[in-house]
Amino acid sequence: MQTHILGYPRIGSNRELKKACEQYWTGKTDVNTLLETGRTIKENNWKLQHEAGIDLIPCNDFSYYDQVLDMTLTVGAIPQRYQEIASQKHELDLYFAMARGFQKEGLDITAMEMTKWFDTNYHYIVPEFRKDQEFSLFSDKIIKEFISAKEAGIQAKPVIIGLVTYLLLGKEKEEGFDRLDLANKLLPVYFEILKGLENHGAEYIQFDEPFLALDLSDKAKETYRLIYAEIRKQFPNLKFILATYFEGLQNNLSLASSLPVDVLHIDLVRCPEQLDEVLQTIPETLSLSLGIVDGRNIWKNDFEKSLKFIAKAVHKIGSGRVFIASSCSLLHVPADLDAEKNEEALSGEIKQWMAFAKQKVQEIVILQKLASENPDYNTLQQLAENKKAIENRNTSALIHHPEVKDRVDVTTEEDAKRSSSFQARKKSQQDILQLPLFPTTTIGSFPQTKEVRAWRSKFKKGELSAAQYDALLKEETERTIRWQEEIGIDVLVHGEFERNDMVEYFGEQLAGFAFTQNGWVQSYGSRCVKPPVIYGDVHRPAPMTVYWSEYAQSLTSKWVKGMLTGPVTILQWSFVRDDQPRSLTCKQIALAIRDEVTDLEKAGIRIIQIDEPAIREGLPLRTSEWQNYLKWAVEAFRISASGVEDATQIHTHMCYSEFNDIIQNIADMDADVITIECSRSQMELLNAFADFKYPNEIGPGVYDIHSPRVPSKEEMVELLKKAQAVIPAKQLWVNPDCGLKTRHWEETEKALIAMVAASKEMSEVFAV
Structure with a gap:
């Protein structure tokens, strides 16, 4: 059994990418400094996975802003309004202008549209397509990253947004055509990318096709068949992993399992019930990647439950055709639980129930070892520790509050109506x-402002008293009220x-929530959020906003x-x-x-x-x-x-x-x-x-x-x-x-x- 993940967080364990981008945007550093930060993050990610024992380590999962925008630049789908920048500026400046707009040097150019990545809180930059759209290989980022990984001693697995998913993520900017009509014009660029990767020794290629887990039109289904048939015809020796996630294949199972790829990845976290049907349907030529470690939540994997999935797959198709993986990219979880050292913020009891990206990588490798014929003593100890943590969470007194449950039970339809x-x-x-x-x-x-953020930091460190912090915030609030009145x-x-x-x-003021100190997740570009953790029954102990509103x-x-x-x-x-x-x-x-x-x-x-x-x-x-x-x-x-x-x-x-x-x-x-x-x-x-x-x-x-x-x-x-x-x-x-x-x-x-x-x-x- 081989192990892999679909992608790794790219902001850096200490949000290095966020800081580097913002420094570059404000002109405080040059492009080489930004590129060096990116190179360091990528190499650290590859090294971490390699040392953990991951077999297929992804590359091209890194992005300076957004992976869909990366693909747009790669295939040259650059809207006309950016042509002047494209001819004069560094590729990264064009890239950021497409994401953020450009308003200087006599130019005033709007940004591309942004929307949510499926049902996540990640935002992507929406590709813009026209009837006469032309594509060409504008950026060789995908090939360069594979070469960089190889130079770092990693035989990486390039991750590429599948052609059909890329088109479906976009928007027609004029009437009279369907963006899927552009598939045959885009396909030669994909060929060029794949040929470059093959020439440099790539073996596995991961195509992300999450739209296979959605409702598809007949035209989309036919486009999938035609495109993958052509890709296989051109590249008979490359091994293709078709990655689906965020939902089960359901009525697209026969389509996905018939495409001429080598490995089909399924999300068994969001849709565990699909495994039986998938095992009954896939042909003998197809291996199966089991997405059993949750790429979207921070709870520790239940090894015993995951091992049942693995055993079922191995029994049906043999261990040589089974891959163990994350359910989706780990982009959606924080980098490293080891960075959480403040027990006052995150108690040891709650922390033991959790796993961030680094720990999820380790979980995948442990599951591989546990599923082998003779797991060693240390691996069996890890299974025992996992079982103990899962049991602790199930029985913890921190989680359940009868009065909260009772209030929910007596809520009626009238409580949801204005009078x-x-x-x-x-x-x-x-x-x-x-x-x-x-x-x-x-x-x-x-x-x-940086002053406001500094006050908050000093207050948390005890360098400002509550009264001093309150006075500063009141001053800023009054200034803002007066300015709004004035205009x-x-x-x-x-x-x-x-x-x-x-x-x-x-969340900090509601019961049932826990918080991390460094649990940052990318929302879009350099914007990072630190999601709270809802671990138990939720209620409000006291008013939360009344003081400042009054x-x-x-x-x-x-x-x-x-x-x-x-x-x-x-x-x-x-x-x-x-x-x-x-x-x-x-x-x-x-x-x-x-x-x-x-x-x-x-x-x-x-x-x-x-x-x-x-x-x-x-x-x-x-x-x-x-x-x-x-x-x-x-x-x-x-x-x-x-x-x-x-x-x-x-x-x-x-x-x-x-x-x-x-x-x-x-x-x-x-x-x-x-x-x-x-x-x-x-x-x-x-x-x-x-x-x-x-x-x-x-x-x-x-x-x-x-x-x-x-x-x-x-x-x-x-x-x-x-x-x-x-x-x-x-x-x-x-x-x-x-x-x-x-x-x-x-x-x-x-x-x-x-x-x-x-x-x-x-x-x-x-x-x-």
Whole structure:
């Protein structure tokens, strides 16, 4: 049996890549320094896996920003607007311009669209395709990384996004064609890549084809057959691993098992029940890679359970055809549990239940040894230790709280309903709020400067007292309130300077959560998050945000929004316990957020935003499973929001989502106002709301906060005109796409001043 993983975290064990990229973007270091950081991270990753005993070590799983963007650059699918940069700048500058936009040297170029990678919290850069799209080998990154691994003494397995998946990840930028029609034009570039790898001695190639775990059209299925037949014809001696993940193959099993590849990888964490059918279906020429170590969660592998899967596969097809692997890339988990040395932050009892990327690599190798005919004494000891940790978790008193379970049990349908319809609530709200047409607001956070981050660090280290820290945050909050008043924003926010992360901040104040010191995971580009760990029953011991919301409201006569993260997003953006249904954990969180909402209302906060950017990303990958998820997800949001009076206005926020398929469910959430990302898509996402005749109020984002470029007033006016063409003016709000935490003050101030001016111009037009 051979071992492999599908990919390894690329940010570095101490977020070295994040820091190096940001230093390069600000001009503090040169391109060679950045490239050297990347080289060091790659070599460290290869060395770690080699020393652990992994047989097939991946290369090209590293990326400076995003693996889909890497492929776009590799195949030369560079949108026309970047051609001037392509002809003048270093390849990396072009690459970052495509990801982040470019606004200097007389150029003003928008970034490419960004959206979620399947049902994860990772974001990828969406390829743009046109009817006359041409492809060519623009970047030889894939081949160079294989050569680098070879020079480091590693016979690596290149990881390549499969051709069909790459096309399906993209978007047609004009009408009249299907992106799958481009397959035959793209195929020669794949041939060129594979020929280069073969010439340099590659043996195994991993093609990532996660779309095989989704619902596929007949055209997509036929494209898979044609493309892989051509690849096999051209490269009869290469060994191809077809990697599927995030769901089971289900009705695509016969297709996947018939493709002319050597190894089929299946995800047995997300869909363990598929193993029996796969074993019955695959031909004798096909080996099977068992994805049994969870690449998306941090819980220790249950060796006894995994060994049963391995034994079943070996019994059916023989050990020579079985590979042991991670379920998907380890990109989605932190680097190394050994870095967690603070027992006050993460207790030893909880830590023993966990495994990060480094430990998961070790688990795969241990499973290989345990599944051999004669495991040695040390390996058997590791099995005994694993069994003890699994049993400890199952019986721990830390996990279960009867009063939380009882409260969930007595929750009724009435707890998930506002007392009046939206139209009745709208009148009550307007009587109190007195907001103008095209009211302006922001999504919540304002830039967290290095000073703010330094205060938090000093406070945690005990270098600042609680009173000193509080005074500094109050000063920053007041400055932000005054500035918003000065530029004329209608509904203010306090800026969230006391918060580290929109999920972590709440998790730190809720029971049932644990936290890491170094459990960083890449969200997009240099943006990293440190997801909380939900290990037990969740409840709210005390108010979480009332203090800062009350303080901010006391500073101004304008309305200040209370800012909360919704239950589904807290669930999605945490590492979640796997010993009970996710729906049950979500309902526990919803009841905790409900308590916070009602306390905010009692404190005089009349506008409360409950962010749910993760509702869409949480959708199961198979449409047949959507309704069950949407039922409990929408119910959880409504439980959190429905304990208030009609006159209290509930907002929600969603970003980087396609809404067409779930627009009825979004309406069912019954938020008074929804704000959404719209600027990168040039208001395309609004069409779903317009076609549905969405009844409540909506704020389409007019400022792309994931790019450093500053849009002009005229650009925002044009976006608002597009919005008003499909949504009545009386329903529209004006706001950025998302929170401003990651931006700098200079660009934020310019953009928001332009945003307010755009709103006023639109208001004047409709006042005439």
